[in-house]
Structure formats: C-alpha cells, structure tokens
Amino acid sequence: MSDLLGVAVLGAGHMGADHIRRLDRVVSGARVVAVADPDTARAKEAAAGVDGVTVHADTEAALDAHGVQAVFVASPGPAHEEALLAAFARGLPVLCEKPMVPDPAGALRVVEAEARLGRRLAQIGFMRRYDSEYARLKALLDSGRLGRPLMLHCTHRNVSSPPGFTSAMLMDSSVSHEIDAARWLLGEELTAVRVVRPRPSGGAPAGLADPQFVLFETEGGALVDVEVFVNCGFGYQVRCEAVCEAGSARIGEDHGVRVAHAGADTTGIPQDYLVRFADAYDREVQAWVDATRHGRVTGPSAWDGYAASVAAEAGVRSLETGQRVTVEPGEPPALYRA
Numbered sequence: 001m002s003d004l005l006g007v008a009v010l011g012a013g014h015m016g017a018d019h020i021r022r023l024d025r026v027v028s029g030a031r032v033v034a035v036a037d038p039d040t041a042r043a044k045e046a047a048a049g050v051d052g053v054t055v056h057a058d059t060e061a062a063l064d065a066h067g068v069q070a071v072f073v074a075s076p077g078p079a080h081e082e083a084l085l086a087a088f089a090r091g092l093p094v095l096c097e098k099p100m101v102p103d104p105a106g107a108l109r110v111v112e113a114e115a116r117l118g119r120r121l122a123q124i125g126f127m128r129r130y131d132s133e134y135a136r137l138k139a140l141l142d143s144g145r146l147g148r149p150l151m152l153h154c155t156h157r158n159v160s161s162p163p164g165f166t167s168a169m170l171m172d173s174s175v176s177h178e179i180d181a182a183r184w185l186l187g188e189e190l191t192a193v194r195v196v197r198p199r200p201s202g203g204a205p206a207g208l209a210d211p212q213f214v215l216f217e218t219e220g221g222a223l224v225d226v227e228v229f230v231n232c233g234f235g236y237q238v239r240c241e242a243v244c245e246a247g248s249a250r251i252g253e254d255h256g257v258r259v260a261h262a263g264a265d266t267t268g269i270p271q272d273y274l275v276r277f278a279d280a281y282d283r284e285v286q287a288w289v290d291a292t293r294h295g296r297v298t299g300p301s302a303w304d305g306y307a308a309s310v311a312a313e314a315g316v317r318s319l320e321t322g323q324r325v326t327v328e329p330g331e332p333p334a335l336y337r338a
C-alpha cells in the first residue's frame with residue numbers, strides 16, 4: 001500500500017470538489033481513494049483525473065473501500081452526524097466541514113460518541129483559524145500588548161446565497177464561523193445572544209431575513225457584534241476589529257493589488273470564500289494530513305463544533321422571538337479539557 005494517507009471524501013459539491021483537488025494536487029502526503037455522493041455524476045466529475053479513485057453512491061461503501069485510512073466530510077450539514085458516527089465506528093480520523101452538525105442534539109451525540117471512544121478522531125473545518133490574518137490577530141491578542149479585548153466588531157458578507165438558503169442558515173452556516181472565531185480569539189465561551197434585523201434587502205430572495213445583526217455576550221463580559229449579509233451583491237467581505245483596553249486591531253480590509261488608474265485608486269474584492277480563504281483551506285488540510293499521518297488529531301474539536309451549534313441555535317431562537325437568549329453548552333467532557 002502507498003505511504004500516502006488514503007482519504008474518502010463524502011460529498012462532491014462545491015467544497016467537496018475543491019477539497020478533492022486540494023488533496024490530489026495541492027497538499028502533500030495524501031491521496032483520494034474514494035468519493036461518495038448520491039449524485040454519482042457529480043462525484044465522477046469531481047473525481048475525474050484522480051488516479052485509482054473509486055466512486056460510490058453511499059457513505060458506507062466509500063468508507064469500506066480499499067485503502068481508506070481517513071475521511072473528509074463535505075456533504076451538507078444535516079448529513080454530517082451519520083458520516084461522523086460511521087467514521088468513528090471504524091476508528092477513522094475525520095476532517096468534517098462546518099457546521100459539524102447544525103442541530104445541537106445531534107452535535108452532542110457526536111461529542112458523546114467520541115468521548116466514549118476516549119480519543120479524538122474529529123477535526124472541524126473552521127478554517128479561519130488557519131488564515132494568516134486571523135492567526136496574527138490571535139497572536140496579538142494573546143500577547144497582551146493591547147490589553148484585554150472588550151469588543152469584536154465582525155462583518156460577514158457574501159455576494160449571494162445559494163438556492164434553498166434559509167434565515168436560520170445565516171446563523172448556522174455563516175455566523176457559525178464568527179462564533180468559532182470569537183471563542184478562539186477571546187478564549188471565552190459565549191453566554192447569550194440577541195438578534196435584530198433591519199428591513200430585508202431587496203436583493204435577497206423573498207422571505208429571507210437578510211441582513212441580520214447579531215450581538216453575543218461572553219462569559220468574561222466582552223461583546224461580539226456580527227453584521228451578516230449574504231446577498232450584499234458586491235463581494236465577499238469578512239472583517240474583524242478587536243477593540244481592547246489599550247488599542248484596537250483590524251483584519252479583512254485589503255486582500256488585493258491596489259491600482260491607481262484613470263483618476264481612481266481601487267482594490268478588487270474577492271467574490272467568494274474559495275478565493276478569500278484559499279490559503280487557509282490549504283493550510284487547514286495540510287495540517288490535518290500531517291497530524292493524521294502521525295496519529296494525532298489537532299485543530300478545532302467536536303466540542304468546538306458542538307459549542308458553535310448551541311450558540312447558532314440560540315441565535316435562531318432570538319431571531320424568531322426577538323428576545324435575548326442564553327447560550328448554554330454545559331461542561332465539556334474530560335477529553336476536551338486538555
């Protein structure tokens with residue numbers, strides 16, 4: 001058998017196809033040996049050109065395919081619980097795209113199953129932790145140079161939402177990144193959330209509550225506000241400003257070449273996450289492959305995935321009721337308290 005890590009990829013849509021390309025051609029140390037998608041035509045298209053790969057309609061067949069040593073879950077969120085539990089049952093390490101499981105009860109079942117195994121197998125795909133700007137902001141906050149963080153102001157804008165995107169998905173699909181980033185940057189749990197919204201944008205599909213304004217409280221008394229606007233029309237913008245006792249720091253302002261021409265000074269705006277976070281995905285997947293080949297599991301844990309689901313679900317309840325809702329993930333099992 002090859003000494004490359006044999007990976008089964010579940011889900012061959014936008015992210016799955018991009019991760020197959022990345023595993024096959026960008027990162028070192030891995031090869032894609034199986035791809036599963038109920039849409040087998042899509043799976044075949046995404047797997048085209050990958051040496052020795054087999055294509056399957058269902059998860060179990062892909063996980064049991066020859067040479068599978070690890071799993072990459074890139075199916076839609078509601079399919080993740082079944083995929084994670086099937087990987088755990090086989091003792092296979094997993095990198096699972098966010099949201100780990102959108103429903104907190106399902107997310108807790110994943111945490112409990114991993115805790116019963118007594119060892120970590122899952123890394124969750126919160127790739128911002130691997131983005132160079134976020135990593136520098138984290139290092140700066142941890143250094144204490146700016147004093148204690150008091151507030152995070154976050155902006156999360158997408159050009160347009162995919163078909164079928166619901167008002168709840170602004171929270172569990174989009175704001176889940178802000179939730180993880182805030183917990184990671186501040187090193188604190190979120191304790192409450194309140195969601196308000198302006199009039200919906202005429203650019204959003206009818207019935208979608210877009211944009212939304214989300215205000216989280218943390219256990220240490222910091223505030224995190226998020227403007228989420230998934231049909232802004234003009235570009236993909238993810239920004240974060242940390243306001244601290246002795247200074248502030250801002251990321252996400254400028255990613256392109258600044259061009260002065262014909263009386264204007266302009267920079268381009270990336271149009272989607274695959275461009276803005278390309279390097280972060282590469283680093284995330286390389287780190288997963290390297291750790292997995294050494295028998296280790298690093299990065300955001302199943303507990304981080306669960307905590308994000310609890311906070312997102314509280315946000316959805318606040319959106320529906322207009323009330324402040326408490327966020328109560330409870331205590332992590334010993335496995336996650338290292």
Ligand SMILES: NC(=O)C1=CN([C@@H]2O[C@H](COP(=O)(O)OP(=O)(O)OC[C@H]3O[C@@H](n4cnc5c(N)ncnc54)[C@H](O)[C@@H]3O)[C@@H](O)[C@H]2O)C=CC1
Pocket residue numbers: 010011012013014015016036037038039042059074075076077079097098099125127173273
């Ligand atoms: N980290 C990030 O920045 C991003 C993460 N995502 C996440 O990636 C995941 C996939 O999203 P997209 O690729 O945008 O969706 P997509 O809709 O483009 O593709 C999903 C694919 O999964 C397939 N599928 C459905 N049920 C399945 C199952 N049980 N097993 C295997 N495949 C199944 C579908 O047929 C489809 O081909 C989601 O969890 C999403 O939240 C998506 C966009 C960016």
Ligand SMILES: O=C1[C@@H](O)[C@H](O)[C@@H](O)[C@H](O)[C@H]1O
Pocket residue numbers: 158173174177230273
């Ligand atoms: O994860 C992602 C998508 O699923 C989500 O729908 C987008 O809003 C995010 O910007 C992107 O990073």
